[in-house]
Amino acid sequence: MAGLFAFEFVVVVLGVLTAQAVADWSNDRAARAEMRASRERADSEIAFMSAVATAYARTIPCIEQRMTTLMRASSAGSDVEASLLVRPIVWSFPFTELTVDTLLTMRAASGSDTSEHYRQAAFYAARGNRLVDDLADDWEALSIISPESGVVGPGDRQQARILASRARSTLRSLSQISRNIRFRAEKIGVAPRLGPGQRLPRSCAEMWQWGSVLYDPPDGEAGRDRASPPA
Template identity: 35%
Template sequence: MFKAARDQLLKAGPRLAASWRDLRGRGMVGLFLFEPVVVTLGVLLAQSFADWSRGKERDADMEAKRLAAVEAAGYAGIVAAHYEFVIPCFETQMGQIMLAANGEADVDPIRLRRPSVRGVRAVELEADTLDEIAKRHGADHAQSIESANQQAGLLMRRIARLEEGWRAFALLDPRYGTPAPADYRKARESAAEILQTLAGMRFNAATIQRHAARLDANGEDVRTGRSARSCDEMWTYGDAWFDAYDLDGSDQPILPNLYAAQEAR
């Protein structure tokens, strides 16, 4: 069997050689070799273009995410400045509630109600995206984006904790009857927990503002109002931030005065 195959190959050899000489004589060898080269180059060019297109898409996606994160940091920076004003007002009130729980101070019913405050948002980026941002915009830029948004996320969670803890103060509201000793104990415990939450919020706010400044993220889209100018103004109107439609032409709140409403009852 092997001998027969060998004989066939030996017989085919001269024919193949003759065919090759014929192609070369007619100038067909170059064409014969050129076609696979063209096909290979075409495949390589198509692959290169596809890689380039995917790279451009990745770059555009990364840049869109970066801008969204910077914008969120700017917004968080404005809200953080707002909380730097709000936190001392809340801390003072928590102290008053703790004293009242021990019978050492009176409780202002209006100040048992939590004023409205601004919320915050955060954009969390994946590690790969942050790595790309660091390559294109610098490690400090990427680190500030990550830190500002991480701290904004922590601030969001602490705001929720603040809201939850504040509910206990309704136990001391005289509109709902005379508080029992257990009500005062519960309110005192909640006030102590809120003081811890406020300490964390203070750190979050300071860190957010520092990184927002590094990013030059000014959050201009939320400058359509103002914070309350004093703790008294905040408690009087039950709002720590006044939107533009909450203010009159002289920049004074047009919201209901809670103390006036209380006296009218």
């Protein structure tokens, strides 16, 4: 009788262990499938982010020069043409942050370096987006020296110089963030990719003509101008 009981106990335990193994296998398979889908989406977003970063690499020197022009005009007490205060459309780095579980599954499947590149891409995207917002806010505040705002006093010019100087600092930080995003994209193995009809500017003149750090067809919307809708 004791032997029969022991046998039945062993059978039950083996059954439980087998069921647990099957459940673990099924959960692992589902986790890997979710990780692959998340990674595919992330690769697409990082490809666009890398293209936006390339656009900033080309256009930040143009915008920085504009800020320098405004600083000099403010210091000299000169009137500023309204056209010099028109901000080009600035673009964000749209990225859907991967979950901790997805990163852990990715680490198990592809190694810690790979998962770290994706984690860093999310970090730099968030940081870059804050800088884009800061740049847009400071540029908007420069309207205090616009001829359309009325009489411009010495205090307005002094504040404008501070704003332009801060914008230049923001641009330099954004330039570094853009380099980091491109670096992470290269490590992941993703090439820059714009949306349909979008183009990178070939010169500062082209950027100012477009009124945007990259050309976007009239019906394009994804990722652009976090701070305010395009005019």
